[in-house]
Every structure is written in structure tokens, then in C-alpha cells.
Amino acid sequence: MSYTPEDVTVDRAVEIRRDLHMHPELGYEEHRTHDLIVEELGRLGIEHRGGLAGGTGVLGWIRGRTDDAAIALRADIDALPIEEETDVPWRSTHEGRMHACGHDGHTAILLGTAANLAARAADGGLDRSVLFVFQPAEEGLAGGKRMVEDGVLDGSIAPMAADRIYGLHGWPGVPEHVVGSRVGPLLAASDRFEIEVIGTGCHAAFPHHGADPVVAAAAITTALSTIVARNCDPLDAAVVSTTVIEAGTGFNVIPGSARLGGTARSLLPEVRDLLERRIAEVASGIAAAHGCEATTRYERGYPVTVNHAEPTNRFREIAVETLGDELVQDVDRPFMGGEDFAYYGQKIPACFYILGQQSPEAPEMPPLHASTYDFNDRTIPTGITLMSRLSQEG
Ligand code: NI
Numbered sequence: 001m002s003y004t005p006e007d008v009t010v011d012r013a014v015e016i017r018r019d020l021h022m023h024p025e026l027g028y029e030e031h032r033t034h035d036l037i038v039e040e041l042g043r044l045g046i047e048h049r050g051g052l053a054g055g056t057g058v059l060g061w062i063r064g065r066t067d068d069a070a071i072a073l074r075a076d077i078d079a080l081p082i083e084e085e086t087d088v089p090w091r092s093t094h095e096g097r098m099h100a101c102g103h104d105g106h107t108a109i110l111l112g113t114a115a116n117l118a119a120r121a122a123d124g125g126l127d128r129s130v131l132f133v134f135q136p137a138e139e140g141l142a143g144g145k146r147m148v149e150d151g152v153l154d155g156s157i158a159p160m161a162a163d164r165i166y167g168l169h170g171w172p173g174v175p176e177h178v179v180g181s182r183v184g185p186l187l188a189a190s191d192r193f194e195i196e197v198i199g200t201g202c203h204a205a206f207p208h209h210g211a212d213p214v215v216a217a218a219a220i221t222t223a224l225s226t227i228v229a230r231n232c233d234p235l236d237a238a239v240v241s242t243t244v245i246e247a248g249t250g251f252n253v254i255p256g257s258a259r260l261g262g263t264a265r266s267l268l269p270e271v272r273d274l275l276e277r278r279i280a281e282v283a284s285g286i287a288a289a290h291g292c293e294a295t296t297r298y299e300r301g302y303p304v305t306v307n308h309a310e311p312t313n314r315f316r317e318i319a320v321e322t323l324g325d326e327l328v329q330d331v332d333r334p335f336m337g338g339e340d341f342a343y344y345g346q347k348i349p350a351c352f353y354i355l356g357q358q359s360p361e362a363p364e365m366p367p368l369h370a371s372t373y374d375f376n377d378r379t380i381p382t383g384i385t386l387m388s389r390l391s392q393e394g
Contacts, residue, residue: 003322003388005116010381013112016040017377018090020104024079024097027137030056033077033107037134040111044118046132049157053136053146060114060132061158062121064392069163070129071391072153074344075110076103076138085371101368102170102357105375107134109168109383116388129160130391133344142302144340153347164311164349166390167341168383170375172365174356177382179319180329181353183312187305188237188265189272190338191298195220195283197247199292201256210254211291214247217258220286220294221245224262227278232271239265239336240275265336267304276300305342308349311394315351318389323382329356337368351394355379 005013016036025033034056041048041060048060056077061070079099084092092098099105114132133152137143155161174180197217202210221242232238244261248254264279266272280296287294319328331354341352357376358365366372 003116003385005112005381005384005388006119009112009115009119009384012115013108013380013384014377016111017104017108017375017380020107021090021099021374022093024092024094024099024104026081026097027078027139027141027143028054028056030077030136034058037077037107037111041114044115046114046118052150052152052157053143056136057143057147057150058134059152059157061160062117062126062130063160064126064129066127068128070131070158070160071394072131072133072162072165072344073110073113073387073391074133074135074165074167074341075106076143077107077134078103078137078139078143080139080369082369082371086374088374098371099375100370100373101139102373102375103138105170105380106168109380109387110134112380112384113387113391116384117391126392128392131158131162133165138340140301142340142343144343148343148347153344162348164394165344166311166315166387166394167344167352168355168387169339169352170357170379171354172357172367172373174329174354174358176356176359176376176379177323178327178329178356179323179353179386180331181307181312181315181351182331182334183307183309185267185304185334186307186331186352187334187339187342188267188336189304190301191264191272191276192301193262193264193279193299194297195260196295197258197260197287197292198294199256199258199290202254204252204254207254212254213258213292214255216287216290216292217245217247217260219290220260220283223282223286224279227275227282231274231278236271237267237334237336238271238275239263240279265338267334302338302340303342303346305339305352306345307351308345311349311351314394315353315390318393319386322386322389355383
């Protein structure tokens with residue numbers, strides 16, 4: 001059995017990718033994207049249910065010959081609030097919206113995989129059942145969590161449950177067609193914090209009449225950056241980045257309050273607990289030293305994306321068989337970015353892998369979330385071929 005997509009499948013997937021790129025939609029607003037996916041699955045004769053995860057998620061499925069549980073394949077479909085600055089003919093037509101993380105490519109690859117597998121199913125049937133998970137709102141809004149809660153994996157929507165899941169992400173710093181993964185943590189837990197510093201406002205010429213929350217906020221920012229250096233085990237990865245400082249309205253007024261915000265990343269539960277505790281302690285201790293008060297709100301976001309050994313080893317074997325040794329890379333260290341693919345892996349064995357995007361003759365690609373990012377269409381057939389095989393042998 002061949003898993004190589006036909007040219008027509010690839011051409012259609014590229015067409016879809018560019019169409020999606022022109023019409024990016026933010027998390028939970030992906031109505032046009034949802035309709036396009038539903039229409040495409042319908043055209044392919046693939047059973048599906050839309051309207052999931054609050055309205056814009058879609059689950060498709062093809063029944064296989066065996067009674068084994070299905071293998072699920074996942075793509076995220078949402079875009080970012082970024083004004084696109086490329087000059088490609090398919091650049092965004094939605095002001096302030098852009099597919100800067102390549103989810104247009106992920107969606108096109110999964111639809112191409114669906115087309116490829118639908119053709120195989122019509123031509124003698126598939127061994128394994130397959131689920132196609134199109135999830136909204138990966139960018140910070142946990143669409144994956146809602147898809148899981150809606151039952152996309154457990155057989156309450158499709159007639160079959162899944163016993164493992166695969167997902168991919170285009171990776172700009174890696175040569176095109178190269179895929180890679182690792183067993184264990186691949187992406188970090190991604191949390192956010194907000195600190196309100198309450199002082200006493202006064203005339204800026206008479207600072208001794210008040211308690212300056214701006215000076216306190218600056219000291220807190222500096223002190224927060226010591227948590228990783230002084231409180232975490234040097235061999236445990238962690239990040240604390242303060243990314244928001246807001247205060248004040250006038251050059252001669254010391255304001256009554258200041259606000260800080262940022263992100264905390266970790267790979268281990270105990271490090272996550274430590275960051276949560278220390279950020280609040282440091283904020284209130286430093287604030288008190290300045291005669292101010294601080295309240296910290298720590299919000300846990302995506303959990304660590306953990307790759308399970310069995311599907312990840314299987315991914316590696318299949319990738320080597322399909323693409324050859326030279327196109328398969330072991331990712332030696334996790335990335336501190338976050339991914340809501342983590343929620344699927346909390347339910348069933350999971351493997352998330354990267355798909356290299358850098359073409360040798362093109363200038364160096366901008367990073368993910370850059371206003372000039374554009375998914376590399378040449379990697380679409382690579383993604384389709386690999387996902388198709390994983391769906392049957394993974
Ligand atoms: Ni992404």
C-alpha cells in the first residue's frame with residue numbers, strides 16, 4: 001500500500017493553504033475556516049461533525065477494517081492578531097490578522113491527509129480507523145482542551161475512540177522536510193502572571209509624600225529575573241519573563257498603582273509550583289520594602305507537552321522508512337514554547353513532531369509569530385505522506 005499523495009491532492013492542499021492564509025481568523029472566530037473544513041470533508045465523502053469546542057472545531061473520521069481503536073491526527077486552525085508584512089500574492093486580506101504560526105499549513109496538511117486516506121479507503125479500504133481533529137484556538141485559548149472535553153477522542157462524537165494521537169508543527173529554523181521529535185517533554189508548561197502594585201500617588205516633585213509604585217514595579221521586575229537564577233535547580237529549565245509594565249499618566253504625577261505582567265515556563269510540576277509561589281513572594285516582599293502592596297494573580301495555562309515513548313518511537317521508525325535517515329532528526333532538548341496539544345497527551349499516548357520549513361535556496365526564514373512568516377508549501381506533501389502512514393501504522 002502506498003501512502004504517497006497524488007499530485008492532485010497536493011495541489012488542492014496548497015490551494016487550501018493559500019486560501020486559509022488569505023483569510024486568517026482568531027481563536028474561536030474561525031467560522032470561515034470551519035466552513036471550509038466541513039465543506040472539504042463533505043466533498044471527500046468523509047463523515048464529520050462541526051460546531052465543536054464552542055462552534056469552530058471539526059472532527060472527521062474514516063472507519064477502518066479492524067476493530068482496533070482509531071489513530072487521531074490533529075491540526076490547529078487559528079491565526080494571530082498580527083498585521084502581515086509579506087508581499088506574497090496570498091497575503092492576509094484580514095486587517096490585523098495573520099497566519100504567522102503556520103496553522104494554515106497544518107490545516108492544509110491534515111485536509112490533504114484526509115483526501116489521501118479517503119482515496120485509499122475508496123480503493124480497498126483502510127486497516128485502521130482514523131480521526132481528523134481540527135481544533136480552534138491554539139494560541140492561548142486552549143481549544144484543544146475544549147475538543148477533548150467535547151469527546152473527540154473518547155468515541156462520543158465519532159463512532160470510535162482513539163488510542164493514540166499525532167500532531168505536527170512547522171519549524172522555520174530546520175531544513176525543509178526534516179522531521180524530528182523526542183520522547184518526554186517537548187514543549188513547556190506555559191503560565192501567565194499579573195501583579196498589581198498599589199502605592200500612594202502624589203506630586204512628583206514631593207516623592208516623600210507618597211509611596212512610588214513605579215520604582216517598586218521596576219525593582220520587582222529585576223527581582224523576578226533572579227528566581228530562575230537563584231531559586232531553580234540550575235539543571236531544571238525555567239523561564240520568567242516580565243513583558244508588561246504599565247503605570248502613570250503624567251510626567252509630574254507619581255501614580256497610585258502599577259501593573260506588571262508576564263509569562264512563566266517550566267518542564268516539571270515541582271518547578272511550576274516553585275515559580276508560582278516565588279513570583280508572588282518576591283512581588284509582595286519587594287513591594288513591602290517600598291511601602292507598597294502587591295497582589296499577584298498566577299494563571300496556569302497549557303501543561304507540558306509530553307511525548308509518550310511508544311508513539312514517538314513508532315513515529316521515528318516510520319519517518320526513517322518514509323523519508324530516509326538524513327531527513328529525521330532527534331530533538332535533543334525541549335523547547336520552552338507552549339502548545340495545547342498537551343491536553344490530548346493527558347488522555348491518550350501522544351507524539352508531537354516538528355516539520356522543518358527552511359528551503360536551502362530561500363533567505364533565512366523569519367521565526368514563528370513574525371509578521372513576515374509564511375508556511376513553506378513544499379513541505380505539504382511531506383506532511384501528508386507522513387501523517388497518512390502514521391494513521392495506519394503509527
Ligand atoms: Ni503554532
